[in-house]
Amino acid sequence: xxxxxxxxxxxxxxxxxxxxxVVDRLDVGAGExxxxxxxxxxxxxxxxxxxxxxxxxxxxxxxxxGEEKGPKIIVFKYRPKKHYRVKTGHRQLYTRIQIDSIEx
Numbered sequence: 001x002x003x004x005x006x007x008x009x010x011x012x013x014x015x016x017x018x019x020x021x022v023v024d025r026l027d028v029g030a031g032e033x034x035x036x037x038x039x040x041x042x043x044x045x046x047x048x049x050x051x052x053x054x055x056x057x058x059x060x061x062x063x064x065x066g067e068e069k070g071p072k073i074i075v076f077k078y079r080p081k082k083h084y085r086v087k088t089g090h091r092q093l094y095t096r097i098q099i100d101s102i103e104x
Contacts, residue, residue: 002045004102006060007038015060015099025093028064034097036060042104049104058104062097070094 003016009024039058070092077086
């Protein structure tokens with residue numbers, strides 16, 4: 001099994017060829033190609049390459065499937081006896097990408 005640990009948006013993800021992952025929102029449209037060059041580790045049938053901090057000449061190419069929204073987060077601020085109540089919500093935007101190939 002060939003996989004890599006990549007960094008995108010300050011977070012690390014396990015990218016496996018042929019599977020899709022959900023990363024923080026990327027500013028690209030659906031169907032476009034994306035290259036993730038911040039590869040921290042690659043594994044190819046037991047051959048492990050660990051970067052310091054990144055693996056040289058390694059990249060992960062992927063295709064953008066589309067955008068998704070995360071679950072709704074409710075933020076409720078409350079101060080007792082002061083009649084202070086503020087309710088807000090937030091939904092994070094994510095991008096689903098299909099991993100095409102892992103090189104390096």
